[in-house]
Structures are given as structure tokens and as C-alpha cells.
Amino acid sequence: MWGKRDDMLVHERDPFNAEPPRAALAGRRTTPPDTFYSRNHGPVPDLDPAAWRLTVDGLVEHPLDLSPADLRERFDEHEVAATLQCAGNRRAGLAEVRAIPGEDPWGPGATSTARWTGVRLADVLAAAGLRPEAAHIEFAAPDVSRLAVPPQPYGGSITVDKALRPEVLLAWAMDGRPLPRVHGAPLRAVVPGWIGARSVKWLTRISARAEPSDNYFQATAYRVLPPDADPAQAGPDDGIPLGPIVVNCDILRPDDGARVPSGPTEVTGYALAGGDRTVARVDVSADGGRSWTQAALDDGDSPWTWRHWRTTLDLPAGEAEIIARAWDSAGAVQPESPVHLWNPKGYANTSWARIRLTCT
Numbered sequence: 068m069w070g071k072r073d074d075m076l077v078h079e080r081d082p083f084n085a086e087p088p089r090a091a092l093a094g095r096r097t098t099p100p101d102t103f104y105s106r107n108h109g110p111v112p113d114l115d116p117a118a119w120r121l122t123v124d125g126l127v128e129h130p131l132d133l134s135p136a137d138l139r140e141r142f143d144e145h146e147v148a149a150t151l152q153c154a155g156n157r158r159a160g161l162a163e164v165r166a167i168p169g170e171d172p173w174g175p176g177a178t179s180t181a182r183w184t185g186v187r188l189a190d191v192l193a194a195a196g197l198r199p200e201a202a203h204i205e206f207a208a209p210d211v212s213r214l215a216v217p218p219q220p221y222g223g224s225i226t227v228d229k230a231l232r233p234e235v236l237l238a239w240a241m242d243g244r245p246l247p248r249v250h251g252a253p254l255r256a257v258v259p260g261w262i263g264a265r266s267v268k269w270l271t272r273i274s275a276r277a278e279p280s281d282n283y284f285q286a287t288a289y290r291v292l293p294p295d296a297d298p299a300q301a302g303p304d305d306g307i308p309l310g311p312i313v314v315n316c317d318i319l320r321p322d323d324g325a326r327v328p329s330g331p332t333e334v335t336g337y338a339l340a341g342g343d344r345t346v347a348r349v350d351v352s353a354d355g356g357r358s359w360t361q362a363a364l365d366d367g368d369s370p371w372t373w374r375h376w377r378t379t380l381d382l383p384a385g386e387a388e389i390i391a392r393a394w395d396s397a398g399a400v401q402p403e404s405p406v407h408l409w410n411p412k413g414y415a416n417t418s419w420a421r422i423r424l425t426c427t
């Protein structure tokens with residue numbers, strides 16, 4: 068389905084929501100399009116590129132109406148390698164603490180990396196002449212979530228500070244090929260370092276505003292509600308809006324629940340810092356966190372991608388639990404327990420990664 072590999076873990080068929088198994092992400096700096104996770108709140112739109120236009124309006128001096136050819140001719144092309152990560156990545160770990168009705172139990176595979184090609188949002192905003200009162204840039208798309216009551220079109224916003232950064236793209240290609248429809252063709256936003264929800268697909272409108280977007284997915288969803296809140300009753304501005312990603316990691320190999328021979332065992336995974344931070348260190352433990360081994364980290368293709376890590380542990384025969392935690396360049400480390408992080412919509416599970424192994 069949607070050109071994805073057969074072993075994708077499909078959380079929902081319609082709307083299509085699927086993540087690759089851990090092993091499919093392991094050891095690969097970029098994630099092939101057939102393996103890249105897919106997160107959709109509504110039916111995937113089928114936009115005709117010949118009729119498609121991008122409107123740029125709001126607090127700008129010269130509103131724009133751009134065709135695909137205008138975008139390519141008027142602005143310089145740029146490529147950025149960036150990891151996208153859904154705010155619901157690793158929600159399954161929170162759902163073990165307490166049920167999270169109505170939200171899919173994503174594992175660590177709602178995280179994938181591609182090389183994105185397009186134009187800088189900053190260049191398009193410069194052509195439109197951003198007015199000084201503009202503080203937020205809103206993205207709007209035509210797809211509608213029927214799971215929200217009433218149904219809600221998809222959208223969201225980022226701050227002008229982030230929007231003007233060179234890594235933020237309006238992208239038409241992924242790994243040098245035209246963007247697949249399911250990943251947002253003809254054009255999507257790519258906002259490296261921020262939750263995937265802000266990388267709006269099927270982009271049709273960009274509006275400069277004084278306030279954040281009042282779209283449902285900015286004002287009401289993708290917010291960390293207090294643990295005692297009823298998400299069905301949550302209204303606009305309740306909870307904490309999510310923007311920059313918080314440092315996180317997970318284990319990709321061996322698989323959770325695997326049987327492995329005892330003795331030296333290679334453990335690998337990914338770590339992602341988010342915001343302007345980078346991954347500084349990954350620690351791995353086989354004794355519940357009493358002692359730790361530092362993993363070797365690869366470079367990452369850009370400051371905006373995950374870093375893969377690896378280490379070898381000597382595992383005795385029997386049951387083992389492997390734990391990993393990442394530190395970022397600001398000295399922040401992942402918290403131990405998902406109990407500290409549980410929230411009614413199940414966002415931002417950054418607790419220590421854990422897998423169980425049977426060593427024979």
C-alpha cells in the first residue's frame with residue numbers, strides 16, 4: 068500500500084498510518100521512501116500539479132500566487148538531509164503506563180530520514196516582503212481529518228525565527244526523486260528539529276500572522292495536556308504546544324523480544340537531539356542503569372539528522388534487558404521512566420529505550 072514495503076507495521080489503513088520495523092531503520096543513514104514512516108490524519112489528497120498553486124499571504128507586503136514552475140524559476144534550489152519524527156513516536160511505551168484511547172500505539176519507527184530538495188521558506192518569505200508584525204508562519208493543506216469532531220483541515224505554524232532559518236524548506240523531492248503523493252506531493256514543508264506535525268504536506272497556503280495558527284492541529288492537538296485532563300474536553304490553548312523535538316533515542320538491533328546467542332552482542336540504534344541541539348552521547352546499560360557503556364556515534368549527514376550508534380555488550384545466558392539513553396549538547400538527558408511523562412494524547416515519550424532479550 069502506498070508503495071511501502073510489505074513488512075510495515077500498519078496502525079491504520081484509512082487514514083494510512085504505518086511505521087517500519089526496527090530492523091529496517093538499523094544502520095541506514097537515510098530511510099528509503101518505501102520504508103519511511105507515514106502519518107496521515109485524513110485521506111491522502113490527489114493534487115493536480117498543473118492546477119496547484121501556493122498562496123503566500125497574511126502579514127506580507129506582496130502576496131504571492133506561485134505555480135510549481137514559479138517556485139523552481141524564482142528561487143535557488145537547496146538540499147537538506149533531515150530526520151522527521153512524529154510527536155507520537157514511542158507512544159506504545161506511554162500506553163503501557165495507562166491506556167491512551169483513540170491514538171495509535173507507535174513504536175520507535177515513527178522516525179525516518181531523507182534528503183529533501185526544494186526552496187528555502189526564508190527566500191519565499193523575503194520575496195513576499197514579511198511585515199515586522201509577523202511572528203508566526205502558518206501552513207495550510209486541503210486534507211481533512213474526519214476523526215476530529217467536527218472534521219478539521221490539517222495545518223499548523225512555526226515561529227518566524229524558525230521559518231527564516233536556512234534548513235527550513237518547501238520541498239518537492241525526497242532522495243532526489245519527486246515527492247511521493249503519500250509524503251506530500253506536490254509540495255511539503257520540511258521543518259528540521261521540530262515535531263513532524265509541523266512539516267505540513269500537500270501545502271497550498273502559507274500565511275504570516277501575529278499569533279500562532281488557530282488550526283485544530285496547532286491550537287488543540289499536538290499539545291501536552293496535564294495528566295488529569297480529558298482530551299475529549301480539551302479546547303483551544305489548553306496544554307503545552309509542541310514545537311522543537313526533545314532528545315530521544317531507541318534501540319534498533321537486536322529486535323525487542325529477540326533470542327540471541329550469549330556472549331558479545333552488538334547493540335545499535337538511533338539518537339536525535341531536536342531544536343538547535345545535537346546528540347552528545349549515548350549510554351547503554353545491561354544492568355538496569357547501575358553501570359553504562361558509551362556507544363560509538365556516527366556523524367549524521369547534517370546537524371538535522373539522527374545519529375546512529377553502536378556498542379558491543381557481553382551478555383550472559385538468561386533474560387536480559389538492554390537500556391539506552393541519549394544526552395544532548397545542552398546536557399539534557401532522557402528521563403528514566405515513562406511514568407513521569409504520561410500525558411492524555413501520548414506525545415513526546417522520551418523515556419529510556421528498553422528491549423528484552425533471551426540469551427541462549
Ligand code: MTE
Pocket residue numbers: 103104105106107108109151152153154208209210221222249250251262263264265266267268269
Ligand atoms: N500534513 C498534512 N497535510 N496532513 C497530515 O496528516 N501529518 C503530519 C505531518 N504533515 C500530516 C501532515 C504529521 S503528524 C507527521 S509526523 C508528518 O507529516 C509525517 O510525515 P510523513 O507521512 O511524510 O512521514
Ligand code: MO
Pocket residue numbers: 106152153154155263264
Ligand atoms: Mo506526527
